Amino acid sequence: MGTSFAERVKERRTELALSQSALAKRAKVSQGTIAQIELGLSQGSGKIVDLALALGVSPEWLLYGKNPPHTLTQSPHPSHSDFITHTNSDMGLKKTFCLSKYWDCDYLDFIKANDESMSPTITIFDDVIFNRLETNKTENGIFVIKRTSGTIIIRRLILDSQRWLYRSDNLDKTRYSDVFENVGDEILGKVIWRGGGNSFN
Known part of the structure; x- marks a missing residue:
């Protein structure tokens, strides 16, 4: 792990296989700014x-090396020229659509909803696509979360009295109660698509 801000930026950019100009476009700065940052200037x-x-990291990690990101690996997408798909899903997205949303196709992942906890927003057996580069918690965003128990859930994040709450959209709270974040929970990515016709971006 890099020991300075400049090293951490370059290390993460390299890990994501981004050029300086590609990172600049994502961060809405010039390529020269990225070059100066990586040179420590x-x-x-x-x-x-x-x-x-x-x-896809926390500001604290960039500045101080705290809360390091998990190592990213590319998603196992079968090779299709115009679409990204996944071995665990029957659906796919056009690459041109993903590029129009500035989503990096290599870091989109697919999961199936296994219950009605997010109904009516996401219903059981819906195909869900999440972006593994978007792991920073945002109010009202829907995320795929790996709990400390190993269970993977899909929930809406709500900031409640300085603590993050995993909210279920299902109004039946006796079956699908809201729960608070535990230390050690891992945000796997932000949900950006459900089924074939609902964008969360």
């Missing part, structure tokens, strides 16, 4: 949050 202080989001 700039701390990019006004763009820390945008840079962190572009790299």
